[in-house]
Each structure stands twice: as structure tokens, then as C-alpha cells.
Amino acid sequence: DSGVTxxxxxxxxxxxxxxxxxxxxxxGDLSVYWYQQSLDQGLQFLIQYYNxxxxxxxxxxxxxxxQQFPDLHSELNLSSLELGDSALYFCAxxxxxxxxxxxxxxxxxxxxxx
Amino acid sequence: xxxxxxxxxxxxxxxxxxxxxxxxxxxxxxPYLFWYVQYPNQGLQLLLKYxxxxxxxxxxxxxEAEFKKSETSFHLTKPSAHMSDAAEYFCAVSxxxxxxxxxxxxxxxxxx
Numbered sequence: 001d002s003g004v005t006x007x008x009x010x011x012x013x014x015x016x017x018x019x020x021x022x023x024x025x026x027x028g029d030l031s032v033y034w035y036q037q038s039l040d041q042g043l044q045f046l047i048q049y050y051n052x053x054x055x056x057x058x059x060x061x062x063x064x065x066x067q068q069f070p071d072l073h074s075e076l077n078l079s080s081l082e083l084g085d086s087a088l089y090f091c092a093x094x095x096x097x098x099x100x101x102x103x104x105x106x107x108x109x110x111x112x113x114x
Numbered sequence: 115x116x117x118x119x120x121x122x123x124x125x126x127x128x129x130x131x132x133x134x135x136x137x138x139x140x141x142x143x144x145p146y147l148f149w150y151v152q153y154p155n156q157g158l159q160l161l162l163k164y165x166x167x168x169x170x171x172x173x174x175x176x177x178e179a180e181f182k183k184s185e186t187s188f189h190l191t192k193p194s195a196h197m198s199d200a201a202e203y204f205c206a207v208s209x210x211x212x213x214x215x216x217x218x219x220x221x222x223x224x225x226x
Contacts, residue, residue, distance in 0.1 A: 002157065002159075004157075042216060042217075042218050042219065043158075043204060043216040043219070044216070045213065045214035045215075045216075056213065058213055058214060090157050090158065092157070092158075099146075099208050099213070099214060100146045100163065100165050100208060102160050102163070103160065105157030105158045105159065106157050107155075107156060107157050108157055
């Protein structure tokens with residue numbers, strides 16, 4: 001158990017809908033990272049927040065957005081969902097702000113778009 | 115732009131045999147290099163990373179990797195495979211710490 005929690009574990013929704021994925025980092029970690037893992041695209045880094053501020057941005061679509069709250073939990077919002085958004089979404093956390101800091105991954109949220 | 119190539123999407127080894135998983139990268143700046151392992155239905159776990167300093171990096175579970183700049187490689191090895199090593203392995207590169215690029219992964223099967 002990495003100490004990172006993600007909810008929900010599974011999410012099934014329809015095209016065009018909007019969903020919110022939630023991540024709680026390990027106690028004391030200030031950075032949160034979001035990743036997408038799909039059969040088509042493989043594993044992709046989406047975005048990083050450090051202590052509430054956006055720190056680094058990867059291949060995140062404009063339909064997707066994220067934020068980190070004062071209590072350090074983070075949410076990833078996915079809107080106007082398409083079939084291709086079906087994937088496993090991972091959250092990770094670390095103590096420092098650099099991407100080279102050791103990251104601890106949550107178990108993921110599996111999103112299915114029908 | 116950075117990229118990572120993992121040669122061999124599937125590798126099978128016998129229990130007790132050498133494990134060698136290959137990773138080549140392209141980077142316009144000195145890279146930071148990582149190996150992650152993913153067990154079924156779980157998130158990723160960091161095995162080891164190279165940032166600066168010694169080019170031979172030792173990680174968890176008996177794995178190690180060597181950064182070879184001249185070959186732009188960061189191959190992962192383990193002298194003796196164990197059944198519990200069966201998993202998906204991902205190589206990743208970060209340039210200046212602002213982006214992460216993952217390889218397509220190598221599925222390791224350990225044959226008893």
C-alpha cells in the first residue's frame with residue numbers, strides 16, 4: 001500500500017459526459033501527479049501540482065483540467081468524454097516538487113466511456 | 115523532443131536466469147532515467163532512477179541499471195529471476211524535470 005488513495009476505483013459513463021476523479025496523496029506529500037494509461041497511447045504524464053500550484057504539464061487535453069486543494073487532495077476533471085478517453089488514470093504523490101523526486105502511485109481509477 | 119524505446123514488448127526467462135530488459139532513449143539534454151514496475155491491477159512502483167553521479171544504479175528487489183551515455187541506453191538487469199518478478203516494466207526519461215516520457219513497456223514472464 002503506497003498510501004495514495006484514489007476514488008472511485010471504477011467509473012462507467014457515456015460519451016459527452018463529465019467526470020471527476022479524486023486523489024489523496026500520502027501524508028506530508030506536497031506534489032500530486034496525474035497519469036493516463038491506455039492501450040492506444042500507453043502511459044502518459046498529464047500534469048503535476050505542487051502545494052496547490054500547477055508545476056508541470058504534459059499531454060493533457062484541453063477537455064481535461066485538474067486542481068489541488070488546500071488540504072492537498074487533487075481532482076482531475078474530464079469533460080466532453082470520448083470513447084478514446086477510456087483508460088486507467090493514476091495519481092502519484094511525492095514530497096518535493098521536482099519530477100525526479102520518488103513518486104508513489106495510487107491504485108488507479110478505471111474509466112470506461114460507452 | 116525526448117523519447118524512450120523499449121526493445122521487446124514481451125520477454126520470457128527461466129527462474130534463476132539473468133533478466134535483461136532494454137531501454138534506449140533520446141534526449142537533447144542530460145536525462146534523468148527511471149525504471150518502474152507494474153504488477154497486475156496495481157499502480158507503478160519505482161525500481162530505480164538515475165539523476166547524476168554513479169552510472170550504475172542499484173534499485174529494489176535486486177535490480178540494477180547502467181546509464182551508458184555513448185549508447186544512449188539504460189538497460190535493466192537482475193542476475194537471477196524470481197517468479198515474483200513477473201510484471202510489466204516501464205522505462206521513463208525526464209529532460210529537465212518538467213516532463214516525463216514513458217516507453218511502451220516490457221512484459222516479463224518467468225518460467226518455473
